[in-house]
Amino acid sequence: MPKGPKHTAQKEEEIAADINHFTEDVQRMLGKSPDIIYREMMLWGIQAVIVYVDGMAEPRYLLEAILDHESRLAPQEHSPAGYLEVLRTEMIPLGRVAGVNSYSQVTAELLSGDTIVYIDGASCAISVGTRDLKQRGVEEATSQSVVRGPREGFTESLRENTALVRRRIQNPGLRIEERRLGEMTQTDVAVMYLEGVADQGVLEELRRRLDAIELESILESNYIEEMIQDRRYSPFPTVYNSERPDVIASTILEGRIAIFVEGSPFVLAVPALFPQFFQSSEDYYQRGDFASMVRLLRYLCFGIALLTPSVYIAITTFHQEMIPTNLLVSLIGQREGVPFPAFIEALIMEVTFEILREAGIRLPKSIGQSVSIVGTLVIGQAAVEAGLVSAAMVIVVSITAIANFALPAFNVGISARMLRFILMVISASFGMYGIIIALIVLGMHLCSLESLGVPYMTSMAPFRWRAQKDTLLRVSRREAKKYFGKA
Amino acid sequence: MKGYAWLMVILCASLAILPGCWSKKELNELAVVMALGVDLQEGGGYVVSAQVMNPSEVGSQQSGLSGNSPAVTYSAVGKTIPDALQRMLNVTPRMLYLSHMRVLVFGEEMARQGISDVLDFISRNHELRTDFYLMVAKGMDAAEILQVVTPFEHIPSSSLYSSILISNKEWAAMGKITLQQFITELDQSGSNPIMSGVELHGDPKTGNNLENVKKIKPDTMLENAGLAVFVKDRLVGWVGEAGSKATNYVLNEVEMTSGYVPCPGGGIIGVEITSARSKLEVHLDKEERPQFIVRLKTEANLDAAQCSVDLSKVESIDQISRNLEHKLTSLLEEGIHEVQRKYGADIFGFGEALHRKYPKVWEKYRERWEDSFRSMEVRVYADAEIRRIGSIVQPARREMERR
Numbered sequence: 039m040p041k042g043p044k045h046t047a048q049k050e051e052e053i054a055a056d057i058n059h060f061t062e063d064v065q066r067m068l069g070k071s072p073d074i075i076y077r078e079m080m081l082w083g084i085q086a087v088i089v090y091v092d093g094m095a096e097p098r099y100l101l102e103a104i105l106d107h108e109s110r111l112a113p114q115e116h117s118p119a120g121y122l123e124v125l126r127t128e129m130i131p132l133g134r135v136a137g138v139n140s141y142s143q144v145t146a147e148l149l150s151g152d153t154i155v156y157i158d159g160a161s162c163a164i165s166v167g168t169r170d171l172k173q174r175g176v177e178e179a180t181s182q183s184v185v186r187g188p189r190e191g192f193t194e195s196l197r198e199n200t201a202l203v204r205r206r207i208q209n210p211g212l213r214i215e216e217r218r219l220g221e222m223t224q225t226d227v228a229v230m231y232l233e234g235v236a237d238q239g240v241l242e243e244l245r246r247r248l249d250a251i252e253l254e255s256i257l258e259s260n261y262i263e264e265m266i267q268d269r270r271y272s273p274f275p276t277v278y279n280s281e282r283p284d285v286i287a288s289t290i291l292e293g294r295i296a297i298f299v300e301g302s303p304f305v306l307a308v309p310a311l312f313p314q315f316f317q318s319s320e321d322y323y324q325r326g327d328f329a330s331m332v333r334l335l336r337y338l339c340f341g342i343a344l345l346t347p348s349v350y351i352a353i354t355t356f357h358q359e360m361i362p363t364n365l366l367v368s369l370i371g372q373r374e375g376v377p378f379p380a381f382i383e384a385l386i387m388e389v390t391f392e393i394l395r396e397a398g399i400r401l402p403k404s405i406g407q408s409v410s411i412v413g414t415l416v417i418g419q420a421a422v423e424a425g426l427v428s429a430a431m432v433i434v435v436s437i438t439a440i441a442n443f444a445l446p447a448f449n450v451g452i453s454a455r456m457l458r459f460i461l462m463v464i465s466a467s468f469g470m471y472g473i474i475i476a477l478i479v480l481g482m483h484l485c486s487l488e489s490l491g492v493p494y495m496t497s498m499a500p501f502r503w504r505a506q507k508d509t510l511l512r513v514s515r516r517e518a519k520k521y522f523g524k525a
Numbered sequence: 526m527k528g529y530a531w532l533m534v535i536l537c538a539s540l541a542i543l544p545g546c547w548s549k550k551e552l553n554e555l556a557v558v559m560a561l562g563v564d565l566q567e568g569g570g571y572v573v574s575a576q577v578m579n580p581s582e583v584g585s586q587q588s589g590l591s592g593n594s595p596a597v598t599y600s601a602v603g604k605t606i607p608d609a610l611q612r613m614l615n616v617t618p619r620m621l622y623l624s625h626m627r628v629l630v631f632g633e634e635m636a637r638q639g640i641s642d643v644l645d646f647i648s649r650n651h652e653l654r655t656d657f658y659l660m661v662a663k664g665m666d667a668a669e670i671l672q673v674v675t676p677f678e679h680i681p682s683s684s685l686y687s688s689i690l691i692s693n694k695e696w697a698a699m700g701k702i703t704l705q706q707f708i709t710e711l712d713q714s715g716s717n718p719i720m721s722g723v724e725l726h727g728d729p730k731t732g733n734n735l736e737n738v739k740k741i742k743p744d745t746m747l748e749n750a751g752l753a754v755f756v757k758d759r760l761v762g763w764v765g766e767a768g769s770k771a772t773n774y775v776l777n778e779v780e781m782t783s784g785y786v787p788c789p790g791g792g793i794i795g796v797e798i799t800s801a802r803s804k805l806e807v808h809l810d811k812e813e814r815p816q817f818i819v820r821l822k823t824e825a826n827l828d829a830a831q832c833s834v835d836l837s838k839v840e841s842i843d844q845i846s847r848n849l850e851h852k853l854t855s856l857l858e859e860g861i862h863e864v865q866r867k868y869g870a871d872i873f874g875f876g877e878a879l880h881r882k883y884p885k886v887w888e889k890y891r892e893r894w895e896d897s898f899r900s901m902e903v904r905v906y907a908d909a910e911i912r913r914i915g916s917i918v919q920p921a922r923r924e925m926e927r928r
Contacts, residue, residue: 355549359624359654363683366557366625370580373552380551469548 051141057085057158064089064154067145074148077101082121083113085158089144094151096170103131104155118159125155126164134167146224171195176202179281179303181448187323191281192303196226199298199305202283203230207290211235217248220256226300227262235293240309240490244295247490259299259306266297266308268488273456275449276489278310285319309489311496313509315450316340326514333512335444342441343454347384348465348473350434354380356469372428381466383427387435388459390417395439553580556619559596560682562667563643564632566602571635571643573609574600574668575621576682583679594735595679598671606646623652627686629704630660630667630723636753636760641711644758647704655705658689661760663724663750670723673732673745685747689721692749693773694780700752700773711758714891715876719772722750722763754870756895761868764860771860774853775819775873777803783828786848789841792832792922796849799912800824805878813886814902817875819861821853821907830920837918846909853907861903869895875903 054060061076068074077088077097081104088104090097107129116124126135134152138144139162144154151169176198179191192199200214211233218224227248231241247266256262263277264270278294280286281303286296289307297306316336321329353360354369361369376383394413398406417435421427438458445451457480464472487494497505507513507522562574575598582595599616603609610621629647631640647653662670671681678684693701700721710718725745731737732745752769754762764772773779779801788794806818827836827845834841864870876894880887890897 354552358550358552358555358622359652363559363625363627366552367578367580367583367680370552370555370557370578371583374581376553379549466549 053139053141053144053156053161053163055159055161057087057156060156060163061087063141064144064148067141068148079104081108081157082111082115084118084121087156088153089148089156090153090168091148091151094149094171095153095168097153097166097168099132100130100153100155100166100168103129118157119162121157122155122160122162122164130166132166132168136165138163138165149224150226173198181281181304182285182319182446184318184320184323187320188282188284190283192283192286192305194301194303196228196298196300199283199303200228200230203287203290203296206283206287207232212290215245219248219251219253219262221252221254223255223257225256227256228298229295230290230298231295232290232293235291236295237293240492241295243490244297244308248297256299257301259297259302259304262297262299263306266490268490272483272487273453274312274484274487274494275315275447275453276308276310276487276494278307278314278447279304279449280307281305282319288319288322289314309492311489311492312484312487312494313497315447316445317508317512318446321512326512326517330511330513334510336446337510339441339444340450340454343438343445343451344457345461345473346434346438346441347388347458348461349470350431351380351384351462352465352469352473355466369428369430372430375425376428377426379466380431381462383431384434384462387417387421387427387431388438388462391435391439392455550620550622554619555622556617557622557625559626559680560628560630560671560685561623561626562630562632562662562671563606563635563640564666564668565635565638570602570604571606571609572600572602572666572668573606573613574598574671575610575613576671576680577617577621578680592735594674596681598668600668606643607650623650624654626653626657627682628658628660628689630662630670630685631720632662632666632668633664633760635667636661636720636755639758641758644704644708644711648708653704656703658686658721659702659704659707660685660689660721660723661753663722663753663763665725665729669725669729670747672729673725673747674735674737675747676738676743681747685723688747688749693778696782700769700776700778710872710874711755713874713877715871715878715880715887715894716874717757717870717872717895718755719872720753720755720760722753724748724750752872754864754868754872756868756870761870764864767856768860768863771857772864772872774801774821774857775803775805775861777801784852785829786845786852788830788832788834789844789848790832790834792830792834794827794832794834794845794848795829796825796845796911797828798823798825805873805875807875807879807882809883809886815879815883815886815890817878817901817903819857819903819905821857821905823849823853823907823909824912825849825909826912827914831922833920833923833926835923836914836920842911842914846911849909849911850907853909854905857905857907858903861905865899865901865903869899871895871898875901 051063054063073092075090075092079086079088088097088101104125111121111124122137126137138147138154143165144163147165148154151171152165153168154163154165156163173195174193176190176193178189190202192202204212209232213231213233215229217227219227229244229248244266251262251265253261253265259279263279267276269276278289286305286307290296294307294309297308316333321333358366378386394409394417397409401409418432422429422432442451442454445454461473461476464476468475485493485495485499493500496502497509504522507518513522557578557580558575559578560576564572564574566572577597577599579593579595579597582593599613601609601613603612613621631643673681675681675684678687689701700719702718702720707718707720710716725732726748727745729745737743737745751763751765752772753760754764770782779798781797781799783795783797785793785795801821801823804820806820808816808818810816830836836842861873864872871894876887876890876898879890
């Protein structure tokens with residue numbers, strides 16, 4: 039069982055009607071952390087205390103307002119609770135002010151950055167919305183950059199993120215549902231959808247899954263993704279994620295449901311279908327014909343990223359008769375003196391590349407450069423010259439890697455990468471025959487997947503004619519209306 | 526349930542590992558046979574020669590540096606061809622791989638004895654494709670042909686392969702006969718197969734040395750040698766350039782070729798045939814004897830005028846086309862009659878045409894078709910059109926004389 043104190047386990051204790059008790063109680067619950075500030079003051083002759091977490095709350099306006107307006111009321115005009123009520127309704131120039139009655143509320147509000155105002159003798163307090171989390175500004179999204187299109191990316195602040203989407207969809211039907219998940223972290227998780235467009239069944243299913251989450255901590259949206267995805271043992275992602283508000287806005291407009299998690303710039307969207315992972319927001323910001331071409335290219339890239347090494351292994355070790363004679367001549371020439379079988383050769387190169395890629399991500403940018411230089415020289419040239427691998431294999435591995443990076447969604451690239459290794463093993467044992475069997479099994483698996491109850495391959499299998507305007511191709515909007523009907 | 530799932534995983538994994546990739550062969554374990562030559566061995570059996578690519582010489586980037594031969598020809602004797610190939614493994618360091626064979630060469634002596642036994646092996650073996658070319662080494666053994674080093678192409682058999690391809694396409698004096706075609710012709714009762722011929726030009730002794738290609742004019746070269754005519758599976762004789770052309774016209778194999786015709790008023794004019802289509806017709810005369818008609822329709826361009834005819838006149842162009850028609854008619858008639866009279870081989874498929882049109886009449890001839898064909902009447906009607914006369918109108922000689 040969890041070690042630390044739990045919010046839910048705390049008693050719904052009524053607030054003590056004595057300031058010393060109140061302070062002690064709060065200190066007992068939160069510990070004597072130096073960042074929790076107890077600002078004591080006299081208001082209308084009564085002792086009062088203002089509690090906030092330094093660094094998360096900005097109580098300046100609150101304090102200014104209280105001190106400015108104090109003189110408007112005479113001492114003993116009201117009871118302590120009455121003064122609080124007047125404070126709440128008349129004096130505080132801030133948007134969110136609420137009364138709180140229990141210590142659990144007090145601590146929750148405090149820890150999320152609100153300020154608590156308490157006056158001696160009252161058995162309640164007020165909480166003022168003074169959240170001012172220091173955060174990154176809205177910056178350009180780094181994971182899905184575009185040539186043409188909005189540059190904004192989500193930040194770590196949930197409220198900022200929902201605002202970025204709401205700004206794009208100024209529709210009264212846009213709904214946000216919030217809940218706190220994670221027993222220890224009490225992370226805000228928001229669900230956003232468009233009323234009347236989002237499928238009610240999917241929404242219900244999502245609510246059910248979110249409510250069923252029993253996690254101690256949620257630090258990133260992947261925590262949620264793992265808990266709500268349909269099938270754990272599938273290499274394919276069934277939850278979409280994006281760092282771009284325009285992408286999330288468009289998925290919401292398509293009837294999907296977005297899930298925002300406090301602290302993560304990656305917003306989830308469900309249901310996620312296979313074709314979605316091949317769409318880039320830029321498809322919609324460029325001419326339709328060009329976008330269609332690029333999209334087809336991405337499907338091709340997926341095929342290349344998935345199959346090239348295994349097909350190369352299969353053909354060169356089992357089906358040499360398939361290679362055109364002149365190509366065979368040069369391939370054999372390159373392989374002269376290579377000590378490993380093609381499979382081991384491919385494995386060495388692929389693993390080397392994965393290592394380089396991993397190293398490149400972790401390293402600071404300034405050192406990352408030198409890694410790529412070493413990598414290029416080591417795998418690109420020296421390995422060939424030393425006769426460890428053949429030049430053709432370097433080409434195969436490079437095109438595979440580049441094709442993998444051409445995929446717009448990082449997570450579907452990961453699927454291709456994992457499956458690639460499995461396919462390589464299969465092709466080394468069974469040749470083309472094995473690859474074909476594996477592809478058939480893969481097709482069956484894809485068709486059996488679901489994302490929140492929606493078949494993963496929807497619009498291809500089951501086939502939807504109307505969806506074809508935006509599946510393999512991106513038909514330009516005017517033509518789409520003509521051939522595929524509205525919506 | 527969980528144990529069962531694990532059992533399945535282990536079974537699948539062992540399925541991948543235990544069979545041991547039995548048909549796996551790495552590229553550098555192969556000796557790629559580019560050409561195979563088959564000759565008769567005195568006292569029964571075959572001498573099989575295999576021209577094997579030397580990959581370190583041909584494929585690698587530093588090719589030619591070590592100065593070794595790009596191909597190695599191995600020979601072995603055996604009662605059957607696979608037997609000979611097995612014996613060859615005594616000398617080859619690698620496994621012989623037949624899928625990439627470009628040409629199969631028969632020695633002339635071998636071809637005269639009949640090649641159906643060899644074809645049986647060739648079509649039975651699953652490793653062999655059916656798209657390589659068949660050839661006969663004119664007047665020599667196949668082994669000699671496979672021992673010549675050729676310029677341009679590193680591997681002599683590639684050189685043979687591409688020269689057949691090019692000369693068939695551009696000149697029509699060569700047949701490109703693949704295994705598939707040969708066997709089809711062989712199995713049809715009303716036609717006889719042909720094969721391309723190849724011969725050695727120069728001294729075979731100097732031909733097998735790399736020095737040969739280091740000269741600007743190699744001493745020894747491989748040369749096309751017209752068509753080999755077969756009756757059933759036996760070589761009966763050769764037709765030369767004119768006969769080969771005629772045969773290709775009748776077989777509708779001409780894509781492009783060139784020739785010359787007499788010019789009205791002396792001299793000659795060169796023509797380039799750009800399109801040729803032929804049709805075989807069969808008629809029966811009163812005594813139910815078949816008569817064959819070859820109708821040839823060609824289009825040609827004028828490509829060299831070595832005379833002083835006035836080319837701006839329609840009549841002269843007409844005259845030239847008529848001359849071309851005469852020339853084609855006599856070329857075809859002579860070619861056909863040569864093969865007909867000399868060899869009695871129906872390499873044009875007249876019998877097949879008769880079979881299709883008059884199956885009942887065919888029954889009478891079926892048994893002795895080769896003999897009856899010798900005396901059959903074949904007529905040729907050629908139709909030619911001159912389409913283009915090139916960038917200038919009048920012949921240069923005429924322009925000069927008019928000064």
